[in-house]
Amino acid sequence: MPKLVDHDRRRAELARVVWRVIGRHGIEGATVRRVAEEAGVSIGGLRHYFDSHQGLLRFAAAEVASAVGPRVAAHLDGDLPGPERARLVLEELLPLDADRRVEVDVWLACLARARVDGAMDELRHAAWAGERHLCRLAVALCRGGAPPTAIGDELDERLERHARRLHVVVDGLTLQTAMFPDRFPVDELREVLRAELDRTATDPADR
Amino acid sequence: MPKLVDHDRRRAELARVVWRVIGRHGIEGATVRRVAEEAGVSIGGLRHYFDSHQGLLRFAAAEVASAVGPRVAAHLDGDLPGPERARLVLEELLPLDADRRVEVDVWLACLARARVDGAMDELRHAAWAGERHLCRLAVALCRGGAPPTAIGDELDERLERHARRLHVVVDGLTLQTAMFPDRFPVDELREVLRAELDRTATDPADR
DNA sequence: ACCGATACCGCACAAGTGTGCTATAAAAAG
DNA sequence: CTTTTTATAGCACACTTGTGCGGTATCGGT
Numbered sequence: 001m002p003k004l005v006d007h008d009r010r011r012a013e014l015a016r017v018v019w020r021v022i023g024r025h026g027i028e029g030a031t032v033r034r035v036a037e038e039a040g041v042s043i044g045g046l047r048h049y050f051d052s053h054q055g056l057l058r059f060a061a062a063e064v065a066s067a068v069g070p071r072v073a074a075h076l077d078g079d080l081p082g083p084e085r086a087r088l089v090l091e092e093l094l095p096l097d098a099d100r101r102v103e104v105d106v107w108l109a110c111l112a113r114a115r116v117d118g119a120m121d122e123l124r125h126a127a128w129a130g131e132r133h134l135c136r137l138a139v140a141l142c143r144g145g146a147p148p149t150a151i152g153d154e155l156d157e158r159l160e161r162h163a164r165r166l167h168v169v170v171d172g173l174t175l176q177t178a179m180f181p182d183r184f185p186v187d188e189l190r191e192v193l194r195a196e197l198d199r200t201a202t203d204p205a206d207r
Numbered sequence: 208m209p210k211l212v213d214h215d216r217r218r219a220e221l222a223r224v225v226w227r228v229i230g231r232h233g234i235e236g237a238t239v240r241r242v243a244e245e246a247g248v249s250i251g252g253l254r255h256y257f258d259s260h261q262g263l264l265r266f267a268a269a270e271v272a273s274a275v276g277p278r279v280a281a282h283l284d285g286d287l288p289g290p291e292r293a294r295l296v297l298e299e300l301l302p303l304d305a306d307r308r309v310e311v312d313v314w315l316a317c318l319a320r321a322r323v324d325g326a327m328d329e330l331r332h333a334a335w336a337g338e339r340h341l342c343r344l345a346v347a348l349c350r351g352g353a354p355p356t357a358i359g360d361e362l363d364e365r366l367e368r369h370a371r372r373l374h375v376v377v378d379g380l381t382l383q384t385a386m387f388p389d390r391f392p393v394d395e396l397r398e399v400l401r402a403e404l405d406r407t408a409t410d411p412a413d414r
Numbered sequence: 415a416c417c418g419a420t421a422c423c424g425c426a427c428a429a430g431t432g433t434g435c436t437a438t439a440a441a442a443a444g
Numbered sequence: 445c446t447t448t449t450t451a452t453a454g455c456a457c458a459c460t461t462g463t464g465c466g467g468t469a470t471c472g473g474t
Contacts, residue, residue, distance in 0.1 A: 004472075005421075026323035028235055032462065044465095045422045053462060105322075111386050112319055115312075116233035128387050161402075168399055169372075172379025179318050180335050192375055195368075210451070211442075239432065251435090252452045260432060 011049050011059060014039055018060035023102040027109035030057065058119050061110035064103045065127055068092055072134060083201050086138035090170055090193060093131065095177050096186055104178045135166040142201040162200045169196050218256050218266060221246055225267035230309040234316035237264065265326050268317035271310045272334055275299055279341060290408050293345035297377055297400060300338065302384050303393055311385045342373040349408040369407045376403050 017039040021030045032053050036046040050056040075088040095101035107127075114120035133151045139162045140147040140155070154160050173192060176184045224246040228237045239260050243253040257263040282295040302308035314334075321327035340358045346369045347354040347362070361367050380399060383391045 026319065028320075029323065031460080033460085042423045043463095044424060047463075048421060048423095051463095109319060112316060113233065113235075115386070116236065124386070125390075128390055164395070165376075165399060165402070168376055168379035168383060170379070171382045172375035172377070175378045175382045176375060179322070179331070183332075183335055188371070192372060195372070210440080212451075238430080240430085248451095249453045250433095251454060254433075255451065258433095 007049070012063060014046065014049060014056075015060040015063040018056060019064070019102050019106050022060070022109050023105045027057070027106075027113055030060075032056070054117070054119050057110065057113070058123070060106065061120055062123055064107050065123070065130070067103065076137075082141040082144055083197055086141035086200075087194060087197055089134055089141070090138055090166070090197075091190075093134070093170055094173055094189060094193070095181075096189070101178070101181075104174055108175070108178055131170070132163065132167055135163040135170065136160070138166060138197065139163045139200055142197055143203070162203075166196060166200065169193070214256070219270060221253065221256060221263075222267040222270040225263060226271070226309050226313050229267070229316050230312045234264070234313075234320055237267075239263070261324070261326050264317065264320070265330070267313065268327055269330055271314050272330070272337070274310060283344075289348040289351055290404055293348035293407075294401060294404055296341055296348070297345055297373070297404075298397075300341070300377055301380055301396060301400070302388075303396070308385070308388075311381055315382070315385055338377070339370065339374055342370040342377065343367075345373060345404065346370045346407055349404055350410070369410075373403060373407065376400070 014035070018030055018035055021035050021038055025034065032046060033043055035056065036043045039046065046056070050059065071092045072089050075085050075092070078085060080088075092100070095104040110120055111124060114124040129151050133148065133153075136148045136153070136155055136159075139145075139159050143159065145155075145159065148155065155163060169192070173189055177186070177189050221242070225237055225242055228242050228245055232241065239253060240250055242263065243250045246253065253263070257266065278299045279296050282292050282299070285292060287295075299307070302311040317327055318331060321331040336358050340355065340360075343355045343360070343362055343366075346352075346366050350366065352362075352366065355362065362370060376399070380396055384393070384396050
């Protein structure tokens with residue numbers, strides 16, 4: 001046998017190449033040939049790890065979820081104050097640097113494609129639920145309440161409203177900074193997020 | 208000469224067909240052939256009104272701005288109270304019914320393409336400025352202050368912060384309800400928007 | 415030393431793409 | 445009626461796409 005490569009690791013590497021290509025040429029530019037060329041392999045070599053173009057894109061999309069997960073988990077246990085951890089958690093979802101920027105690009109592109117593809121539907125719903133869960137977690141961290149245990153666990157109505165709002169704000173920040181990075185600098189992003197978390201924490205009169 | 212059709216009107220009609228196609232098959236499915244077929248014309252007939260595929264898509268994208276403009280203008284002068292008018296204005300940007308839903312689909316698709324195309328760049332920036340202007344207008348309507356006159360006029364720092372936040376919320380609502388219409392029902396959308404406008408109006412302690 | 419599995423290559427093909435082009439039908443203008 | 449202008453049709457071409465398939469080099473196992 002030849003080099004005997006680690007299949008999973010190689011697939012992950014190739015997925016990063018797909019990210020780069022999508023970031024530069026959009027998802028319609030992420031053709032099999034271009035990804036192969038960018039990865040420095042032949043078109044057949046790519047097909048050895050992904051049996052179809054759809055499968056390649058789906059895996060690349062799933063990889064951003066796999067990349068974000070550990071990063072937020074790292075913030076979950078620590079000795080920082082709750083609101084600070086909430087901020088760090090949600091900031092992992094936002095395009096604050098080049099790496100997260102390309103992740104967001106890929107994610108938005110795949111989200112749009114999921115409306116047509118159907119193969120990414122499962123992933124799309126899982127990601128929504130995961131993001132909502134993180135928002136609930138952030139609310140709990142800001143307020144010092146009991147964090148939700150399983151994904152899907154709702155908070156009580158008052159806090160759930162905060163989670164919904166945070167979710168909307170995070171998605172809005174994502175879209176704006178991804179589509180208009182020149183109009184929306186990152187420090188403005190941080191400021192908006194911090195203000196919303198402050199509001200969640202202090203909760204003035206709570207309506 | 209034959210029927211002697213109104214060129215502009217026909218182009219607008221064809222643009223609506225492009226909307227339908229994008230709504231159903233995504234922007235990558237909006238090929239010249241499919242649009243022609245859906246419009247009931249031949250591929251050559253389409254090319255008589257649009258000299259290129261890019262031009263077709265660009266015009267279709269510009270048409271959503273042209274469609275939204277008059278609708279918000281209709282809300283601007285009226286005898287309703289300010290906050291109510293602010294709500295109506297911003298709701299015109301959100302996918303609250305099937306028509307606005309397809310507009311949002313088209314808009315998001317073209318926004319994503321603008322990151323690669325370049326031909327839509329001008330339109331993209333104009334739309335951003337327009338949306339920000341409407342948010343400033345909504346703030347002024349909620350607070351009873353003097354509305355901004357020209358697009359690009361900033362409010363004072365306090366109110367500008369509200370406008371930024373509203374802009375983020377509107378975009379977040381747009382993305383969420385467009386991508387996850389099943390998870391985010393329209394009445395929830397209305398509730399979030401109304402809460403944010405309330406906050407803009409009452410402005411509790413203003414940080 | 416040999417075998418066979420494995421990683422990778424790259425051509426071939428059908429399908430689909432945008433676009434240029436000519437042809438045709440229709441109706442206003444003379 | 446004839447002419448001329450316009451709307452529409454649809455074929456042809458070059459090109460790109462995803463994918464199937466046979467070929468080849470490489471290295472671990474025996």
